[in-house]
Amino acid sequence: MRHRPNYLAGFGSLIWLFLVGLPLYVMLTATLRTQSDYSTSGPLSFPTHLTLQNYLDDFSNGFGRDFLNTIVVTLSVVAIVLLVVPPLAYAIVRSRHRTMSTVFRIFLLGLAIPAQAVIVPMFYVISKAGLYDNLLGIILPTAAFCLPICTLILTGAMRDITPDLYEAMAVDGASPARVFRQLVVPLSKGGLSTIVVFAALQAWNGFLFPLVLTQSDSTRVITLGLFNFQTEHGVDVPALLSAVLLSMLPILVVYLFARRALVRGLMGVGGK
């Protein structure tokens, strides 16, 4: 509708393109060259001959195992979230029980608890439970800290189901379990895919809980692998950056094929 192009914003967006594009260019080219080539010709030059050795090095450094651990953690966190959140959201939206508003308030309060604030007691609880340095010790807290936002997203989606539909099923004499299965779950698919993506992102990118709750190589997840690699062999920039690139590949795939769901899951970061 506007007749004149927005020059200022257009100019700003070009600067931003440069700020985003340059690091991505350096990362991409660095992963395809040898360490000595990177050190001598500098990060901005174009690589003279290409190599995939860096990626192979990552795998011989245990990246494959980190990757598998992260997949296990991510799938488990998503499974837990899918198991407990939909019934909870259904109860919050439909139940007339008096304590339900208290329950909802507990989860809203949970939105304000930063994971950083509880790492010390979490370390205590997980150690006492014998789960220190165990993948389960990462999975349980990570899933718990996904719950408030996932609940908020899903109750929002479920509130959009019109009361007429519930009444129609009530006429049929359907039990809550049947209403849940045949009405609530099918009609809140959008919300469900958002919480799956959100929980998966939290688990895949999670760093703090793995950092303080695990220590051995056998339980290392990708983010911790990147951190360790950086502290131990930070000079091998090409291998480091190829690990960074590998760590984002699964998310990139989701981005390419389910952009909308991913973006909604990302926005879930703010509980909106």
Added chain:
Amino acid sequence: MTSLTATLAAAVERRRAVRSGVGATRPGLAWAVPATLFFTLFAIVPLVLVAVLSFTGWNGIGSPQWTGLANWTALWHDPVMLKSLWLSALLTTLGVVVQTPISILLGVWAAGHQRNRAVLLAIYFVPLLLSATAVSVLWRALLDPNFGIPSEAGWLFGDGNLLGTQSGSIGVLAFVGAWQWTPLHTLIYQGGARAVPQVLYQAAAIDGAGTVRQFFHITLPQLRNTIITSMVLMVVGGLTTFDTVLILTQGGPGTDTTISAYYMYQQGFLSFDFGGASAIALVLVVIATLVSLVMVRLTGYDKMNSTAEGL
């Protein structure tokens, strides 16, 4: 006559079925129990424990010992703690001041539907696909004084050791934070800008208002709620920044970028003073809760029914 009574009777029957059915089809409390128990165990209990632990001495091995107010008195007199609060506030403010104008501008620009924008936007959003850890590791490598970008652009970076001074380190942290989070806020503003009714622009155009006036008199006021939402995210995100500091600066040089969240980690997991770390954690919780409550009041977020609003 008989058919009429039969119809009436059937209608009454149906209404009774609906009325009794409504009660029967509502889920009971049991549906909420698994999630609530799980959440209580792994979020609420630790939150209570953090308060308890803040009155104890614990080195991570053995059992915590009751020490009363010792941690709190120590914290009260700890200059690093006070400094860390200032640094947290500074970095959070910097984040808001830097990211808000850029993301409003980019978001409003991105709200257009032209094809070339879609391609550019796909590139803009790539930082969102990287974890905070990956972003920090990437920039740590890029900003390396010997092998990174500063070594090739001495005219811009001087000796290139950006992380060697306090102002340099804070600048790097603010920049990397903006690099990581601006795309998200751009997305939020894009959604907000697309929701502004086009009629307003048409009316303004008829009245002869130019792009700049339209921006300040229509777009910005219409984005009010979006701005608040985005700022809440920036403030909460800024206060809890941790990965970036740990990987880029380790709180240094000295304690010059030791923000509260990092100071807590350092006291607990590097100095093994878990009691003192709990006290810092509790301060963080109180501040985060207060900020969230104020923001929630400002936005009326607690009264909101649909999450679709504002996206």
